[in-house]
Amino acid sequence: MDASIIVPTHNRPQTLRLCLQSLAALTYDQARFELIVVDDGRPENKESMLTRGIDRPVRWLRQAKAGPAAARNAGAAVANGRFLCFTDDDCTPHPDWLTCLLDQFERTPTAVLGGQTINQLTQNLYATTSQLLIDYLYAQYRAPGELNPRFFTSNNLAVPADLFRAMGGFDATMPLAGGEDREFCERWRLAERPFQFVPNALVYHAHPLDLRRFWRQHVTYGRGAWHLRQRHGGVELEGWGFYGGLLTYPWRVVGLRQRPFITWLLVLSQLANAAGYLRERRVRN
Numbered sequence: 001m002d003a004s005i006i007v008p009t010h011n012r013p014q015t016l017r018l019c020l021q022s023l024a025a026l027t028y029d030q031a032r033f034e035l036i037v038v039d040d041g042r043p044e045n046k047e048s049m050l051t052r053g054i055d056r057p058v059r060w061l062r063q064a065k066a067g068p069a070a071a072r073n074a075g076a077a078v079a080n081g082r083f084l085c086f087t088d089d090d091c092t093p094h095p096d097w098l099t100c101l102l103d104q105f106e107r108t109p110t111a112v113l114g115g116q117t118i119n120q121l122t123q124n125l126y127a128t129t130s131q132l133l134i135d136y137l138y139a140q141y142r143a144p145g146e147l148n149p150r151f152f153t154s155n156n157l158a159v160p161a162d163l164f165r166a167m168g169g170f171d172a173t174m175p176l177a178g179g180e181d182r183e184f185c186e187r188w189r190l191a192e193r194p195f196q197f198v199p200n201a202l203v204y205h206a207h208p209l210d211l212r213r214f215w216r217q218h219v220t221y222g223r224g225a226w227h228l229r230q231r232h233g234g235v236e237l238e239g240w241g242f243y244g245g246l247l248t249y250p251w252r253v254v255g256l257r258q259r260p261f262i263t264w265l266l267v268l269s270q271l272a273n274a275a276g277y278l279r280e281r282r283v284r285n
Helices: 013-024 068-078 097-109 126-139 161-168 179-190 211-231 240-250 256-284
Strands: 003-009 033-040 059-063 083-086 092-093 112-119 156-160 195-205
Touching: 003 013, 003 059, 003 068, 003 097, 013 033, 013 092, 033 068, 059 068, 068 083, 068 161, 068 179, 068 211, 083 097, 083 161, 097 112, 097 156, 112 126, 126 195, 126 240, 126 256, 156 161, 179 195, 179 211, 211 256, 240 256
Parallel strands: 003 033, 003 083, 033 059, 112 195
Antiparallel strands: 083 156, 092 195, 112 156
């Protein structure tokens, strides 16, 4: 088995079905990879509805709600593929996504791979801003002179199965989305293992946000950042140059009428991040 695609899910049946449809349409030989869906505490069993019309097997796992890191680890524990490919239940990979990743593994078989994630909700400025922030982080998290980031988000990430298990997988004690992928990549970096960005491995992300959800999402990222810092005390806090670059970033990549509002949302995201960080520190100490 060449690859195992692992999708954690929690109570998003509509987007999960779209995700499964896209995975069943991958151009890679369907007999050479498996699909594993890990149900993280969903209240009802709807597997038959979700797979209706999908002409390929899907392995289903269920667990009491423990968070996406634990769900991904549960999928990895039973996976048969040489490589583990992770995406999320609100994502639809491009038909060539898996082919691009496995082609890259032929050239860099011991690297962790990250593809390019594209915001599918282009009219939703909250979703646009969240993806813009990830794009900025990818540009920032590069060593001097390097082309590859040192961090990939878990909705478009692939890793050799044996190395993933040797590293202990994702830290399942982190119950929050938005921190476990950074923590795993930090351990990967400290182990001096390679990173490889695969820009043609495309995943389309459809996460509808409004002001309340946008704030809550970035508070959660801040809470995850606190856990990351507890595990890796050497992780430095961002300097003023990081924030200055962040605020000018929209003016380089976004249309003119969107720039002021997106810049304001980026400021708000960092305030929410700080609020989440301080909240988690207060609760845990």
